[in-house]
Amino acid sequence: MALLPSWIDSANAPDHPFPLNNLPYGVFSVSDGALRCGTAIGERIVDLTGLEAANILRADPDADVLDALYWNDFMELGPKVWQSYRHMLQALLSISASEDIQETLTYFSLPLTEATLHLPFKVSEYTDFYAGEHHAVNVGTMFRGAENALPPNWRHMPIGYNGRASSVVVSGTAIRRPWGQLKSADHTQPAFLPSRRFDIELELGAIVGQASHGPLTVQEADDNIFGYVLLNDWSARDIQAWEYQPLGPFQAKATATSLSPWIVTKEALAPFRTHAPARQIALLEHLKDVGPMLYDIDLSVMMAPDGKAATSIARTNAKQLYYSSAQQLAHHSSSGCPMNVGDLLGSGTISGPHKPERGSLLELSWGGKEPLTLDTGEQRTFIEDGDTLTLSGAARGDGYTIGFGDCSGTVLPALSDPYER
């Protein structure tokens, strides 16, 4: 597929994240404060709530679905509407659109720079997987030794745990360093202290767009996914180390999870589908690969100390995952677990096979033993107060790019007394 040209010139640059091929869905506000649904095209946002209210572009002829300040109602309409709406929207923004249409759409659009972006969907429940092989091997090696790095179940199912939907925030939200119960190996008793090993996890988030009640096949699961975002699962490694046995991570992952502000649709990513890696052990029938369901998306992490320039600290690709989001959703539903519109599935940390491709500071600094040196000359093992961490993602096509919009957050110092009122 090649670039689809738009009458909005800025969208036609080959490296612009928001060409007509993308049309990601977001929620924005301008100075008047009202939240609206929109799409990004080049340097502009089109007000899709406005187009719906004006009966210019509707997903549902009988009911408003973009007046709810979330994309959930739209998602509920299902895959056929997702596709037909996208085709209508592409026609309105295509270079072949009439001058009348261009004039109308210009009226219903504004510069990206004037908009504040919000969470694009209401997160029903949030599940975080552990589906990146290199990450699982790295962490397993650090915690259990190279011999026992991958748990015996790992190549048979996408291991995951339920996260906390209430902690999900949009990119740009400041993240307060958490307090937690910590016990290092050289202490006999735990203490309640600010986390000293606060970390990122570079992930892709899949958004469930259709409810289900009962086991889904991998193909059905893929059909039910609406789109993808970048996801940073902020992780307090010292809280995690002390709490996670036997029931898994809990408070270590409950402070915040940041999402990039635009839902990149499954349709926009279709040209970048790619096959999962060769399976060393065959998957059980209900989890078997049934087509290319991973995506070739370049991912990167930047770290910027307070007021200073950012350093690129990691580059990898979403195709490094071992299990697709479709396989994760199929497994998630296998017990009969009801899934809902707006459920968010984090892929797990995405790391490549080489050191500069690791998607967490835990791996990059090898548990804090091998500090990174930033371009500013400063060293880092884990996050320091004031650091801004930014995830980026881009799928690169023939003369165009599908960008995600950054997923960024600045870490604020822990409160000196979290119980002071």
Place this chain on the structure above:
Amino acid sequence: MALLPSWIDSANAPDHPFPLNNLPYGVFSVSDGALRCGTAIGERIVDLTGLEAANILRADPDADVLDALYWNDFMELGPKVWQSYRHMLQALLSISASEDIQETLTYFSLPLTEATLHLPFKVSEYTDFYAGEHHAVNVGTMFRGAENALPPNWRHMPIGYNGRASSVVVSGTAIRRPWGQLKSADHTQPAFLPSRRFDIELELGAIVGQASHGPLTVQEADDNIFGYVLLNDWSARDIQAWEYQPLGPFQAKATATSLSPWIVTKEALAPFRTHAPARQIALLEHLKDVGPMLYDIDLSVMMAPDGKAATSIARTNAKQLYYSSAQQLAHHSSSGCPMNVGDLLGSGTISGPHKPERGSLLELSWGGKEPLTLDTGEQRTFIEDGDTLTLSGAARGDGYTIGFGDCSGTVLPALSDPYER
């Protein structure tokens, strides 16, 4: 405290679960299908949505809060309103209420037997703890040996994991035996099969009635709890054994969690507050006991094979917990995790020190090695198809009882092919 007499005679029997001292909150429907909020008193339900609409009893003078078919909007009003509303309701149902009031309230009430009960609140998110010492020791002994039964963190914090809110159902809902990935020790490869070790967990569920954002003290946490239900966390032990390392239970606990239909308020349970057991290891300051926050509630489990009489298989008491729901909520919020109205906290399985006091079949049958003999003569290790499991709870006061209403579910056979459409 003694029985508060009501003009509804049936409420005054010393062993009736719904005296004026109780006034639990539920959601019911009659044959016309509309859902309404109500309270149980003796053998009757009072239609509180109706009393609100008729301006006879209002929680909020300016807005309807009981028209939403859930108690969440009411909970949002906060503890002062919870108390003042309860006092007004008690006055209307007290034996000293005027004849006019009695006539009006009779008009707005109906026999319990005519109502179908529904989930009384919208579950925002669901967290399940592991706060029963005897259960943790029993399970730990089976899985890791007596020496390592309790994980090192267990006496320092209430260990918990996030569950799946979408799977929470009201008592009476049939439970379909799940399929899942299983691997027994004598197989080298897992298989996808119906669970063979499907189990119950006898728990108390606490309902968070106030939102928070930041660490709560134990006292603040106790203040934010609205009430309690009985909770059965259906658990597929074979799925759990294979999946739970390293991130905890996931699909084993995602099929369903059943709740008793009435929210028993914190106020109704106040006379039954009791202190936590002596601490072998002192708790950290932020989790310390600050008063009696456990409850003296007798609990029991009945098992009835398909079409046959039920056998009492376990009797214990909620005071056997090591951590209170308040301590669980304090820990849950300690990382800054935002908590919301309608969050549900399962206590973890409640077992007493003796064998007939164990709150799961895993413990009662000691991992399947010591089958139970039911009164019908049948033997059980885990649940068989057609079995009905019923949890009951009652706090016993001076001449009155605070009952919960049963938490019951019948297990249906697994689907022969869960992917057949």
